Amino acid sequence: MPSSLKSSPTPVPTPDPSAAAAPALAAESALAFSPLYQQIKARLTESLHQGEWKPGEAIPSEMELAARFRVSQGTVRKAIDELAADNRVVRRQGRGTFVATHAERHTQYRFLRLTPDDAAEAGPMARHVLDCKRLRAPADVARALALKAGEAVVFVRRTLSRHGRPVVLDDIWLPAELFKGLSAQRLAQYAGPMYGLFEAEFGVHMIRAEEKIRAVAADAASAALLEVAQGAPLMSVERIAHTYGDRPVELRRGLYVTTAHHYRNGLS
Amino acid sequence: MPSSLKSSPTPVPTPDPSAAAAPALAAESALAFSPLYQQIKARLTESLHQGEWKPGEAIPSEMELAARFRVSQGTVRKAIDELAADNRVVRRQGRGTFVATHAERHTQYRFLRLTPDDAAEAGPMARHVLDCKRLRAPADVARALALKAGEAVVFVRRTLSRHGRPVVLDDIWLPAELFKGLSAQRLAQYAGPMYGLFEAEFGVHMIRAEEKIRAVAADAASAALLEVAQGAPLMSVERIAHTYGDRPVELRRGLYVTTAHHYRNGLS
DNA sequence: GAGTGGTCTAGACCACACT
DNA sequence: GTGTGGTCTAGACCACTCC
Numbered sequence: 001m002p003s004s005l006k007s008s009p010t011p012v013p014t015p016d017p018s019a020a021a022a023p024a025l026a027a028e029s030a031l032a033f034s035p036l037y038q039q040i041k042a043r044l045t046e047s048l049h050q051g052e053w054k055p056g057e058a059i060p061s062e063m064e065l066a067a068r069f070r071v072s073q074g075t076v077r078k079a080i081d082e083l084a085a086d087n088r089v090v091r092r093q094g095r096g097t098f099v100a101t102h103a104e105r106h107t108q109y110r111f112l113r114l115t116p117d118d119a120a121e122a123g124p125m126a127r128h129v130l131d132c133k134r135l136r137a138p139a140d141v142a143r144a145l146a147l148k149a150g151e152a153v154v155f156v157r158r159t160l161s162r163h164g165r166p167v168v169l170d171d172i173w174l175p176a177e178l179f180k181g182l183s184a185q186r187l188a189q190y191a192g193p194m195y196g197l198f199e200a201e202f203g204v205h206m207i208r209a210e211e212k213i214r215a216v217a218a219d220a221a222s223a224a225l226l227e228v229a230q231g232a233p234l235m236s237v238e239r240i241a242h243t244y245g246d247r248p249v250e251l252r253r254g255l256y257v258t259t260a261h262h263y264r265n266g267l268s
Numbered sequence: 269m270p271s272s273l274k275s276s277p278t279p280v281p282t283p284d285p286s287a288a289a290a291p292a293l294a295a296e297s298a299l300a301f302s303p304l305y306q307q308i309k310a311r312l313t314e315s316l317h318q319g320e321w322k323p324g325e326a327i328p329s330e331m332e333l334a335a336r337f338r339v340s341q342g343t344v345r346k347a348i349d350e351l352a353a354d355n356r357v358v359r360r361q362g363r364g365t366f367v368a369t370h371a372e373r374h375t376q377y378r379f380l381r382l383t384p385d386d387a388a389e390a391g392p393m394a395r396h397v398l399d400c401k402r403l404r405a406p407a408d409v410a411r412a413l414a415l416k417a418g419e420a421v422v423f424v425r426r427t428l429s430r431h432g433r434p435v436v437l438d439d440i441w442l443p444a445e446l447f448k449g450l451s452a453q454r455l456a457q458y459a460g461p462m463y464g465l466f467e468a469e470f471g472v473h474m475i476r477a478e479e480k481i482r483a484v485a486a487d488a489a490s491a492a493l494l495e496v497a498q499g500a501p502l503m504s505v506e507r508i509a510h511t512y513g514d515r516p517v518e519l520r521r522g523l524y525v526t527t528a529h530h531y532r533n534g535l536s
Numbered sequence: 537g538a539g540t541g542g543t544c545t546a547g548a549c550c551a552c553a554c555t
Numbered sequence: 556g557t558g559t560g561g562t563c564t565a566g567a568c569c570a571c572t573c574c
Binding site: 085086087110111113207208209210211212213214215216217231232233234235239256258261262263264265266267268 | 378481503524
Binding site for chain 2: 558559
C-alpha cells in the first residue's frame with residue numbers, strides 16, 4: 001500500500017488524528033491497495049452518494065478537505081481533478097467546486113447527442129408525455145436494471161419534437177422503488193430535462209450511461225407516433241444509465257428520426 | 269503571463285540558468301497568456317508533429333525534458349498528463365512514455381465503435397478493397413477536407429466482413445498530396461488497421477475524429493455490396509479525421525449493417 | 537481584502553521494468 | 556542496481572470572484 005505506509009489514513013476507520021507517521025505497516029502487506037488520492041476520491045464519491053452535498057451545491061474547499069482527511073492539499077486536488085474529469089463535480093476558479101447537475105442551463109441534455117443538421121436550430125425540443133404507468137418488469141428490462149423479474153417498474157413513453165414535428169420517441173423504464181410518485185403530470189409540469197427532475201424530486205443522479213445504437217425499420221406504431229412511413233429507417237438507441245456505485249437505474253429505448261438531425265460523436 | 273513572470277523560461281531562447289526570480293514583466297502585460305505547462309505541452313506537440321519522435325517510440329524522460337525546457341519535473345509531468353489524456357502519448361510505468369500509435373495490438377481500431385452483439389465474436393474483421401483511385405474532389409469532399417474544389421484526392425472503397433458476411437462498407441477520401449502512391453495493392457498487403465498503414469507509410473497520424481450518424485435506407489448499389497435487401501435500414505456514419513493542428517485529412521462515409529452488430533458509446 | 541481554485545517548484549520515496 | 560513513471564508533501568505565488 002503505497003499510501004498507508006507513510007501517513008495515517010487507512011481507508012475509512014481512521015479516527016486517529018495526526019502524529020501517526022510511524023510505519024504502521026503490519027499484516028495486510030501484499031496486494032491491491034490504492035494510492036491515497038484514490039482513497040480520498042472514493043470517500044468524496046461516498047459523500048456525494050450519501051447526499052452530503054447536493055447537485056449544484058459547493059463542496060468544501062480543498063484546504064478544508066485536506067484538513068478533514070489529514071492529507072496535503074495537493075492530494076485532495078488530485079482526487080478532485082479526477083472527479084472533475086469524470087464530470088462528477090465542476091471547478092470554478094475563485095468560487096469553489098460544485099456538484100455536477102443535470103439541471104443547469106449549460107449542462108442540460110448532457111447525454112443527448114442528437115443535433116439538428118442546421119446548427120442554428122439548436123436548443124431544447126418540445127416534450128410530450130404519451131404514457132406513464134406502473135407495471136411489472138419484463139424479463140429483458142429486469143435484467144438491464146438488475147431487478148428480479150416481475151419487480152415493479154415505472155414505464156414512460158414520451159416524444160421530443162422540433163417545429164411541431166416529432167424527432168424522438170423514448171420508452172423509459174425506471175425501478176418503481178426509486179421513483180415513487182412519478183406521474184405524467186409531474187413530468188409535464190417540470191421544465192427542463194428529465195434527469196433534472198430525477199435529481200430534484202427523487203435524489204437520483206445519473207452519472208454515466210452506455211448506449212447501443214443500430215438502424216431499424218419503423219414498425220406501424222412507431223411510424224404513426226413519429227409521423228414517418230412504416231418501414232422508414234430510424235436510429236435505435238438503447239441507453240442504460242447508472243447512478244452511484246454503477247447501479248443501473250434507467251433503461252431507455254429511443255427511436256430517432258434522422259432526416260434533419262444526426263447523432264454526433266467525437267473520437268480520440 | 270503567469271509563467272515567465274517568475275522564472276527564467278521564456279519559450280525557447282533561455283540559456284539563462286537560475287537566479288532569475290526578478291519580476292521581468294514589462295511590455296506585454298495584458299491578454300492571452302498560457303500557463304507554463306501549456307507552453308510545454310504545445311512544444312511537445314510540435315515535436316510530435318515534426319516527427320522528432322515517431323509513433324511507438326519513447327519520448328525522453330521527464331527529467332530530461334525538464335532539463336531541456338528548464339522547468340521542474342512537475343511541470344513537464346502536467347504537460348505529459350494532458351497529452352496522455354488526449355491519447356497523444358501512452359505512459360508505461362517503469363518503461364517510459366511512448367508516442368501513441370494506431371498500429372499496436374491493444375490500441376487497434378481505436379476509432380471503430382462497431383461491436384458484435386455477441387461479445388465472444390470480437391476481434392478483427394476481414395478487409396476487402398473494392399476500389400482505389402485518384403480523382404478530383406467533389407465540392408462536398410473538398411469542403412470537408414479543406415481543399416480547393418477539384419484538387420486531387422485518393423478515393424478508396426472497401427468492406428469489412430465477419431464470418432464471410434459484409435458488415436461495413438466504407439467510402440474514403442484522402443488528400444492525394446499526403447498519400448502519394450497509395451494503391452489497392454498496398455492496402456491489401458498491409459496487415460492491421462488502415463490508420464497504422466497511414467502512420468507507417470505516409471507519416472500521417474490521426475489524432476481526433478468527429479462522426480455524424482444517421483439511419484438510412486440501403487440504395488441498390490450498397491444493398492448489393494452489403495448483401496442486404498434494397499431499402500434495408502443501415503447506419504450511416506460520416507467521419508472526418510484530423511491530424512496535428514486539427515487539419516482534416518480523411519473523410520469517410522461508412523454504412524454499417526446492424527443486424528448482428530451495434531455501435532457502442534459511453535456517456536458521462 | 538479574504539477566500540477560492542490554479543500554477544510552479546523541490547525533494548522524498550514508492551512501484552515497476554529492464555538488464 | 557539503475558532508471559522510469561507514480562505518489563505525496565509543503566510552501567510560494569498567481570488569477571479570479573465576491574464582499
